[in-house]
Amino acid sequence: MQDECGDETSWSRFEGIWSPDGRVLDLNTAFKRLHGFGTDDSFRGRGVGDLFPADYAAAQLKLIRCCCERQEAFAVATTYRGHRMLLFFEPCTTEDPDSGEVVAAVRTSAAMHGGDPPESLVERSVRVMREDRHDYGPLAVLSRREVEVLRLICEGLPMQQIARRLHRSERTVQFHRVQIGKKLGGSNLVELARIGIAAGLLTIPLDRVGDAVR
Numbered sequence: 001m002q003d004e005c006g007d008e009t010s011w012s013r014f015e016g017i018w019s020p021d022g023r024v025l026d027l028n029t030a031f032k033r034l035h036g037f038g039t040d041d042s043f044r045g046r047g048v049g050d051l052f053p054a055d056y057a058a059a060q061l062k063l064i065r066c067c068c069e070r071q072e073a074f075a076v077a078t079t080y081r082g083h084r085m086l087l088f089f090e091p092c093t094t095e096d097p098d099s100g101e102v103v104a105a106v107r108t109s110a111a112m113h114g115g116d117p118p119e120s121l122v123e124r125s126v127r128v129m130r131e132d133r134h135d136y137g138p139l140a141v142l143s144r145r146e147v148e149v150l151r152l153i154c155e156g157l158p159m160q161q162i163a164r165r166l167h168r169s170e171r172t173v174q175f176h177r178v179q180i181g182k183k184l185g186g187s188n189l190v191e192l193a194r195i196g197i198a199a200g201l202l203t204i205p206l207d208r209v210g211d212a213v214r
Helices: 029-034 054-070 119-124 137-141 144-154 159-166 170-184 189-198 206-212
Strands: 016-018 024-027 074-080 083-093 102-110 127-130
Touching: 029 102, 054 074, 054 083, 054 102, 137 170, 137 189, 144 159, 144 170, 144 189, 159 170, 170 189
Parallel strands: 074 127
Antiparallel strands: 016 024, 016 102, 074 083, 083 102
């Protein structure tokens, strides 16, 4: 596969290459780790439906086909395994230029903060969409607001700062925390953070949760 697809962005390299029919041509270790796959396993030739839950796989296949057929670069804000991210799709040609086949090259980036796309995308006029289907993994029992509160708990923010970040009262945030605890079976902030991080909500090691949450 060609490594260069259009102008350079702030993302270092492509992490996944997909054929127009949703077959894996290449996945690197970072992509496998982020999506909870075994890093030593080979997925070449397997379909997107073999790797992801049905609803999420269908949405991803639609995006892959859109990228290949329209030969258009775009970014999608989504959530997988409780981890918010941007998926950046860009069309590329195969190593055999005579084949004319266009494949989808995918990068991942941290989720948008405050709903604003990265400056690199704005400068390139790359369209940013929001995915309709999300996979929250074990966090699926939570509401979207509860997921947001839990993520900030995982980041180590106290209730007062979480309230300011979400533009809600501290009492409302405390109510969300109690509801999260009931749904996930966690009795304190450290336990809730461990559950959230284990589900992929953050990437810091589990053994550092005690240092992150006070």
